[in-house]
Amino acid sequence: MKPYLNQDDKYLTAQGLITTLVELALSRGIALHKLLRGTGVFEQDLMSVQHQFSISQQVRLLTQFKQLMKSADSGFLLGSQLANDTSVAAQGVLHAAHIGQALKQLHNLRMQLAPLLFSYSYVHNEQYYIVLQNAVGLDDEISQYVMEIYSAAFYQVLKKVAGERVPCQFEFACKRARHSQEYEQHLGLKVAFEKPITRWVLNKHALRLTNPAFSSFRFSQINSQLAALDSANSTFVEAVSRLIYQNPALNLDQVASQFAMSPATFKRKLKAHGVRFSTLYGEQSKRKAIYLLAMREQCNEQVAMRLSFYDIANFRRAFKRWTGLTPSQLKG
Numbered sequence: 001m002k003p004y005l006n007q008d009d010k011y012l013t014a015q016g017l018i019t020t021l022v023e024l025a026l027s028r029g030i031a032l033h034k035l036l037r038g039t040g041v042f043e044q045d046l047m048s049v050q051h052q053f054s055i056s057q058q059v060r061l062l063t064q065f066k067q068l069m070k071s072a073d074s075g076f077l078l079g080s081q082l083a084n085d086t087s088v089a090a091q092g093v094l095h096a097a098h099i100g101q102a103l104k105q106l107h108n109l110r111m112q113l114a115p116l117l118f119s120y121s122y123v124h125n126e127q128y129y130i131v132l133q134n135a136v137g138l139d140d141e142i143s144q145y146v147m148e149i150y151s152a153a154f155y156q157v158l159k160k161v162a163g164e165r166v167p168c169q170f171e172f173a174c175k176r177a178r179h180s181q182e183y184e185q186h187l188g189l190k191v192a193f194e195k196p197i198t199r200w201v202l203n204k205h206a207l208r209l210t211n212p213a214f215s216s217f218r219f220s221q222i223n224s225q226l227a228a229l230d231s232a233n234s235t236f237v238e239a240v241s242r243l244i245y246q247n248p249a250l251n252l253d254q255v256a257s258q259f260a261m262s263p264a265t266f267k268r269k270l271k272a273h274g275v276r277f278s279t280l281y282g283e284q285s286k287r288k289a290i291y292l293l294a295m296r297e298q299c300n301e302q303v304a305m306r307l308s309f310y311d312i313a314n315f316r317r318a319f320k321r322w323t324g325l326t327p328s329q330l331k332g
Contacts, residue, residue: 005111006273011052011111012112012115014046015085015086016085016113017149018041019046024074024078024081035065036061040056062145065078076152076182076187078152079150079156080153082149082156083153083160088226088229089229093109094157096214098211099162099166099202099206102157109226111232111233115135116138116146117134117147117150118234124294126203127203128203129201133238134237135238137274140174151187161209162211169202170183170188171195171197171200175194196286236269244281244284248308252267285307288306289307289319315327
């Protein structure tokens with residue numbers, strides 16, 4: 001098993017997002033050749049059970065789909081349809097015994113089901129938080145579109161597993177969308193924008209909601225099939241991000257060394273993936289600072305030291321730049 005996947009590595013099947021996207025586009029009268037133009041995906045590829053696709057091809061398809069659909073709700077429609085995915089990976093989530101197990105399956109199978117995102121999860125004050133981040137380099141518009149797709153899919157999956165609507169709060173780091181009514185229509189009324197980070201929030205008691213259709217035999221059968229899947233556990237961008245999060249004192253040269261690359265090669269690889277080290281470093285520092293301040297209730301001095309700031313004023317300025325808030329404002 002490779003330690004991580006590059007965005008051009010081909011390992012994805014057509015099942016899941018690609019097939020769902022194509023079916024929805026065709027149902028709206030979009031010609032297949034227009035959808036596939038410039039994506040590096042061909043019609044015969046979609047018909048082959050052996051053909052594999054890369055994350056970069058998936059992103060190009062999504063971009064083309066968004067442009068051709070020309071509707072504010074297309075991301076939410078796509079996400080809702082994804083909850084009907086019949087792939088073995090999706091079934092591994094949908095046939096879980098309870099919501100907590102479904103979320104664990106979703107995390108373990110994210111490289112098949114949602115390779116464009118990765119997450120950190122934690123519990124605080126009776127709430128279960130899932131903090132979302134890009135696992136590949138995406139521009140702001142496509143990044144938010146991906147969040148719409150997977151937020152809608154997540155909301156529908158919770159409902160399918162529990163057999164009932166599961167209250168969930170959605171917080172987005174982006175500015176309030178012009179089509180914010182679509183967010184409320186597809187995600188419920190607990191939607192907020194311009195937050196420091198993007199995250200999904202559940203009451204922790206929801207994790208115990210059971211699946212009324214659960215079959216231990218079926219679930220074991222699916223997991224046996226899943227065991228045969230061979231894929232890396234993360235993308236390159238995720239691997240770098242997690243290393244920075246865990247070791248904020250590391251600089252670019254030291255991180256490059258951890259990946260057995262020279263600094264120049266490492267920077268070229270990051271650029272090829274559409275990201276910069278400074279951007280990843282800032283994102284991970286922001287997320288760690290928010291976690292330590294708001295969840296662990298540490299003081300500014302403790303957090304600054306954990307993030308290798310040796311001047312409190314510099315930490316406050318950096319935090320304000322990352323979030324638009326001071327540490328005191330975040331704590332409320």
